[in-house]
Amino acid sequence: MLKNLRESLRNAPIIKRGSYNYFIHPISDGVPVVRPELLREVIACIVKNANVDVDKIVTIEAMGLPLGSALSQITDIPFIIIRKRKYELPGEIAVHQATGYSKGELYLNGIDKGDRVLIVDDVISTGGTMLATLKALEMAGATVKDIIVVIERGDGKKEIIDMGYDIKTLIKIDVDENGVKVLECIDGEC
Ligand SMILES: O=P(O)(O)OC[C@H]1O[C@H](OP(=O)(O)OP(=O)(O)O)[C@H](O)[C@@H]1O
Numbered sequence: 001m002l003k004n005l006r007e008s009l010r011n012a013p014i015i016k017r018g019s020y021n022y023f024i025h026p027i028s029d030g031v032p033v034v035r036p037e038l039l040r041e042v043i044a045c046i047v048k049n050a051n052v053d054v055d056k057i058v059t060i061e062a063m064g065l066p067l068g069s070a071l072s073q074i075t076d077i078p079f080i081i082i083r084k085r086k087y088e089l090p091g092e093i094a095v096h097q098a099t100g101y102s103k104g105e106l107y108l109n110g111i112d113k114g115d116r117v118l119i120v121d122d123v124i125s126t127g128g129t130m131l132a133t134l135k136a137l138e139m140a141g142a143t144v145k146d147i148i149v150v151i152e153r154g155d156g157k158k159e160i161i162d163m164g165y166d167i168k169t170l171i172k173i174d175v176d177e178n179g180v181k182v183l184e185c186i187d188g189e190c
């Protein structure tokens, strides 16, 4: 089921961001090109595995956007984007985000108290972005029914599970300066 994702990750180039080995891939970067068969495969796998009995899908700028958008079209569930830009709307919630190579603020709008949500993102690595997202959603009074992330690297997933949340990842990889190694897939075919 995840043939395109597996093969493309095995060929992903690596760059250094400080000391961090950063892989570049269409799902996580939008470059060099996002092929429809890859996105279709990933979205089908998300629909098959995620709990979509929710009021809203929550994604994170920037690379949660193609995922949230396609998922919303298929499920007919509205989606919201946690932005890196401040809007200063009433009720906007700001949280601090730290990844393995960057720091910044995230801004949540559009959640009503009691909303049941599914969080979708492209990558989990340190878990810093997901922690910030969960904090913002907790502050907004949302109930997180499920979390699904396409690519898992590092130990961030464990932190989220330790906080008591369910989180699924479609593919688990290891990254070093030589490239990407595929470790595990949700379809069991790796
Ligand atoms: O688990 P973490 O260490 O937090 O890493 C995961 C985050 O890193 C990337 O976001 P980034 O902030 O680089 O933004 P982008 O989507 O604009 O590339 C990715 O989209 C995740 O949100």
Ligand SMILES: Nc1nc2[nH]cnc2c(=O)[nH]1
Binding pocket: 021, 022, 023, 024, 025, 028, 029, 099, 100, 123, 124, 125, 175
């Ligand atoms: N594209 C990309 N996004 C990430 N988010 C966290 N780590 C990575 C990475 O290595 N590559």
